[in-house]
Amino acid sequence: MRFHSDELTAVRRGHLVPEQLEDWVPSACAVVAEHLRHHGIAPTGYPFARWHPLPGGVIEAEAGFPVRAPIANTGEIEASSLPAGPVLAVWHTDPDEKLPLSYHAVQDWLETEEAVATGDSWEIYHDLPTCYRVGTRIEIVQPILFPTASPHRN
Template identity: 90%
Template sequence: MAEHLRHHGIAPTGYPFARWHPLPGGGIAAEAGFPVGAPIANSGEVEASSLPAGPVLAVWHSDPDEKLPLSYHAVHDWLETGDAVATGDSWEIYHDLPTCEHVGTRIEIVQPITFPTTPPHRN
């Protein structure tokens, strides 16, 4: 993706991201890219897409990669409170450059959400 952008003279407007899409049968499709300021044309393995707009729950992960599942558990636990409902697949934004000595320790997990129209019932 980065090479495709460079080849077409397009500069990213933000940090790289990856989005995971569960598939039937337990597989996962990975989508990875960079935000850009203008639409790009599909070309070979590069396919234009967009991330959804609207409210999100964002959680910062600042531990080594192997502890990333704990941050996803925090997202799931917060959603279990019933204050909001997940509305699609989450994505990760990587705030470290590949040459950074702490690569992988500043990851933002973004989960699109919506708020229920009726308040949750609490005892």
């Protein structure tokens, strides 16, 4: 558990079904990286992806990089941000097919510590993505809140 400061980002957005994320995220990060390079903007951190469930099984996904200052929106790249507040960060270093187990670990921790997820989580890719995959060192970040004092919390 840690505190995450508000972080400005440059992202590419898309409306997808969950099965498309695996291919979409690396290519979206590559497009954002090229945009930043072309405009002389250095990312301030690792690439990430975040998605928001929509009705009908569709998700609004955004993928990109944290940046120091707001960027101008273009047709393909938009300004966004990651929220400030307490977060639970869980590392995933197993093969990709085991990623759901790391999300289950987040849910188990929330239940054990009597915490509540306060927004959509995001994944930070500590292995720079290629146009084909996101790597194996993934940090899952979940914004949280403790609605009541929990005797289990350290």
